[in-house]
Amino acid sequence: MIRSLLHVGMTVPDLEVGRAFYELFGLESRPSGTHLVFRCPGRDQDQLRLMPGSKKRLAYTSLGTNQEGMDVLLKKLEQASVPLQKAPFDVPLDGIWFQDPHGDWLNVQVAEPIPPATDKLPPEINAHGRYRRVGRACDPSSMHKKARPIRLGHLIKFSPDVLRSVDFYTNVLGMKISDQSFDILAFLRGSGGGDHHMVAFAKSSHTGLHHVSFEVADLDEIEIGAQTLLRAGYKDGFGLGRHIGGSNYFHYIRDPWGSLVEYFWDIDVIGEDDSDWVPLNCPPEEVTAVWAATPPPHDFVLNFEEPD
Ligand SMILES: [Fe+2]
Numbered sequence: 025m026i027r028s029l030l031h032v033g034m035t036v037p038d039l040e041v042g043r044a045f046y047e048l049f050g051l052e053s054r055p056s057g058t059h060l061v062f063r064c065p066g067r068d069q070d071q072l073r074l075m076p077g078s079k080k081r082l083a084y085t086s087l088g089t090n091q092e093g094m095d096v097l098l099k100k101l102e103q104a105s106v107p108l109q110k111a112p113f114d115v116p117l118d119g120i121w122f123q124d125p126h127g128d129w130l131n132v133q134v135a136e137p138i139p140p141a142t143d144k145l146p147p148e149i150n151a152h153g154r155y156r157r158v159g160r161a162c163d164p165s166s167m168h169k170k171a172r173p174i175r176l177g178h179l180i181k182f183s184p185d186v187l188r189s190v191d192f193y194t195n196v197l198g199m200k201i202s203d204q205s206f207d208i209l210a211f212l213r214g215s216g217g218g219d220h221h222m223v224a225f226a227k228s229s230h231t232g233l234h235h236v237s238f239e240v241a242d243l244d245e246i247e248i249g250a251q252t253l254l255r256a257g258y259k260d261g262f263g264l265g266r267h268i269g270g271s272n273y274f275h276y277i278r279d280p281w282g283s284l285v286e287y288f289w290d291i292d293v294i295g296e297d298d299s300d301w302v303p304l305n306c307p308p309e310e311v312t313a314v315w316a317a318t319p320p321p322h323d324f325v326l327n328f329e330e331p332d
Contacts, residue, residue: 025093025100025198027214028137029222030086031070032179032236033113035077041280042074048256049277049285050171050238050249057114064173064238069138071176072236075113079330080281082128082233083113084121085179085223088135093198093215094120097132100196125192126183126231137218141174146241163244171249173238177288178221180235182228182327186210189225199223202294203269203304203311211269211311213294220270220292232329235261235276235284239291243273246287250275261286262324265316269304282328 036042039060043053051062051072062072075083089097101108101122109121112129119133147163148156163169183189190210193199198215199222211221226234240246247264254260254277261276261284272291276284294301304311312320 025089025097025215026087026132026193026222027090027093027216028088028135028218029176029178029214030088030131030133030135031072031176032085032233033073033075033083033115034233035075035079035081035083036281037077037079038280039074039076045253045258045280046072046074046285048253048258050173050240056116059115064141064175066143066172067138067141067175069175071238073115075115080279080283081329081332082179082181082231082283084115084129084131085181086117086119086131086133087197088133088137089215090136091134094132094134097197100198104192104196106196125188126185128181128231138175166244169244169248171240171245171252171287173240173249173287175239177219177237177239177291178223179233179237180224180226182230182232182234182329183225184228184230186225186227193223193225200298201303202292202301205304205306205308205311209269209308209311217294217296217298220272220294226325228327230327230329230331232327233283234325234327235286237274237286237288240287240289243289246273246275246289249287250277253277262318262320263316265313267312268314269311271314276324284324 053060053062060074061070187207199212202211202213202220204210208227211224214222259278263275266273270291272288276286
């Protein structure tokens with residue numbers, strides 16, 4: 025039933041600290057009541073909402089489906105004895121609200137997936153045997169490029185019971201497993217296919233946000249964005265590298281409260297007909313990185329959110 029990731033809400037102890045970080049990351053902000061809402065430049069969809077709170081916490085995840093999917097979802101929630109609830113935050117969102125097995129809030133709306141941004145396509149790549157950019161330079165303005173995130177692609181949540189989370193998000197919400205590391209890590213995609221993962225779960229003692237991830241136009245923008253944040257004094261997370269689970273190039277930077285944000289490019293896409301896809305189920309180090317500039321730091325897998 026779940027076909028798209030719409031946006032993520034967080035509470036943070038200082039909205040202006042959040043604004044400074046996410047604007048330098050490449051998002052555009054506007055006030056919404058007492059909250060700050062962020063969008064990718066030139067796009068119409070809210071992707072991140074920061075709300076004032078005593079501590080940084082992932083507050084809710086907003087997901088999209090179609091009307092048929094909503095009808096099935098409502099039946100599945102009833103069968104699983106999951107009650108619909110009033111909106112737990114003062115946010116102008118349609119749709120339904122409920123909690124997953126570990127108490128994380130979910131909002132599901134009837135909403136179309138974000139269409140691809142086609143106004144400015146990245147330059148063609150000259151790969152051996154497929155030379156597609158002939159007679160022109162890559163991008164004469166490269167020195168002036170900035171990271172311009174195109175869309176929120178996925179988030180990884182911490183879970184005290186990854187298999188229980190997977191059971192709920194697949195059997196009740198209709199998502200599908202793309203790859204997995206036993207009961208330690210699981211990557212889930214939407215019911216209609218699409219990116220290798222829309223939501224993933226990583227084992228921890230309690231819930232929390234591991235990272236949110238935004239697609240950028242090319243490899244240049246991953247590093248231009250990461251280096252911009254590092255020069256401003258934000259802490260490196262992990263990268264540059266290329267994942268095995270999802271195959272995407274990545275660089276993670278720590279937000280001001282210890283969660284990670286990721287720039288990604290070139291993620292695996294799985295069709296609605298997934299008969300050719302063979303999910304992995306292997307140790308975490310076998311899905312982490314084909315290569316990376318450094319090994320993952322010890323704190324890459326730590327949950328920096330305080331339990332409630
Ligand atoms: Fe990611």
